[in-house]
Amino acid sequence: MTTTGIGALIEVSADGSVSALMRSTSEQWAAAINHRFVRELFAGTVDEAVMRDYLVQDYQFFESFLSMLGACVAHADELDAKLRFARQLGMLVADEDTYFVDSFVELGVDPSDYLRPELAAPTARFRDLMDSAVDSASYPQLLVVLVVAEWLYLDWAESQEEVPQRDVHRGWIDLHRSETFRGWVQFLVYELERVFPTENDHGSEAEDLARTWRRAVDLECAFFDNVYDD
Ligand SMILES: Cc1ncc(C[n+]2csc(CCO)c2C)c(N)n1
Structure with missing residues (x-):
């Protein structure tokens, strides 16, 4: 086992599929985690x-994200994994949704607005990717x-030590940098490595997955860019 440069908080095997995916997008990944917004x-x-704009769009992202976790409860190939996804869903309802709703109050955004x-274009494209x-x-x-x-969120949130004062800023960082969150990301990475199709058996499926990976990394950059575009 070893670690890659970026994404170094997570263990991946150096000659595995996840490591190769990571290498294929290292520049875009670095651009996202060092983005002006971060x-x-x-x-x-x-x-x-x-x-305001970022959180309103991210709440829309969050909705499709929850559907993906539900789909993992349905389609994971092992009971332990299904239970892990089910626990994560429960946690998100408690912590993440509360952060959003509290922040909308702090920023004066009405429910009718959020x-x-x-949908901004990157949000719509991300939702399409998740819904697919x-x-x-x-x-x-x-x-x-x-x-x-x-x-990618763990990586940027762990990229600096000092956290800002205001709840709306600090809360968004803290949500993505606990020991618990790191454990969750590590679980996801192990799972992807475990179920990734081997080239010989399923060449085109592996290519499909690599395409999806690149698209997701590009959309993370575009999602940050978008809040500065208008
Ligand atoms: C565009 C965009 N990409 C990734 C995340 C990360 N994320 C989505 S839901 C969630 C909860 C943790 O399981 C986290 C960290 C985000 N918020 N917005």
């Missing part, structure tokens, strides 16, 4: 409208999207 979040200087907003993974009923496809979305 730097301003740590500094506590994110413009109020940018923070429940059915117009759900429709595929394929555990590896679901895992690829989950690993990118969760590992």
Whole structure:
């Protein structure tokens, strides 16, 4: 076992499939975890409208994300894994949803503004990608999207020590950098390595998964870029 450079908090086998996926997107990954939004979040200087916009769009992302976890309860190939996904769903309802709702109050965003907003293009594309993974009923496809979305967030949240003062900023960082969150990401990575199809048996399935991986990393960058675009 060894670690890669970026994503070093998580153990991956150096000659495994996940390591190869990681290498294929190292530049885009680095661009995402060092994004202006991340730097301003740590500094506590994110413009109020940018923070509002980001969280409103991310709440829409969150909805499809929950569907993916539900699909993993349905399609994981082992009982232990199903139980792990079910526990994560329960935790998200308690912690993540509470953060969103409290933050919308702090930022003065009404339910009418955050429940059915117009989707930005990256949000719509991300939702399409997640909804396709759900429709595929394929555990590896679901895992690829989950690993990118969760590992990349762990990576940026652990990238700096000092946290900002305000709840809305600090809370978003803290949600993604606990020991528990790291354990969850490690679980996802082990699962993806375990079920990843071997080239010989399923060459085209492996290519499909690699495509999904690259698309997810690109969309993470686009999701951050979008809040500065208008
Ligand atoms: C665009 C975007 N990508 C990834 C995440 C990460 N994420 C989604 S749900 C969740 C809860 C933890 O299991 C986390 C960390 C995000 N929020 N927004």
